[in-house]
Amino acid sequence: MEVTVARRYRFEAAHALPWHSGKCRGLHGHSYVLEVFVLGELDSRGVVMDFAEIDEVVEKCVLAGPEGLDHQDLNTILDNPTAELVAIMIGDRLASGGLPWSTIRLWETANGSVVIHRQ
Numbered sequence: 001m002e003v004t005v006a007r008r009y010r011f012e013a014a015h016a017l018p019w020h021s022g023k024c025r026g027l028h029g030h031s032y033v034l035e036v037f038v039l040g041e042l043d044s045r046g047v048v049m050d051f052a053e054i055d056e057v058v059e060k061c062v063l064a065g066p067e068g069l070d071h072q073d074l075n076t077i078l079d080n081p082t083a084e085l086v087a088i089m090i091g092d093r094l095a096s097g098g099l100p101w102s103t104i105r106l107w108e109t110a111n112g113s114v115v116i117h118r119q
């Protein structure tokens with residue numbers, strides 16, 4: 001039986017979208033909420049993946065370190081840091097870090113999020 005485990009993280013970051021006609025045009029910040037889902041079979045321990053193992057990759061590849069997103073200006077990392085493109089970049093980083101994620105949900109505001117599924 002396949003089970004999905006999920007972890008939620010939060011980071012603060014700034015961005016500007018020059019093409020945007022509304023509030024996201026000028027430089028401003030968001031309190032992003034990142035949800036990472038891992039789908040799989042239970043292992044001999046009875047878990048899909050230990051939460052701590054997920055945390056380790058997310059911390060190292062996404063949140064912390066010199067390339068970490070927390071408290072960064074996302075325009076210094078991506079030319080056009082839309083929620084969609086930030087989520088795709090996070091997915092690429094987690095895959096490079098060896099995390100077998102199945103779905104990523106990135107909340108840019110309390111009511112607005114994007115969801116990407118691994119192909």
Ligand SMILES: [Zn+2]
Nearest residue numbers: 015023024030
């Ligand atoms: Zn914005």
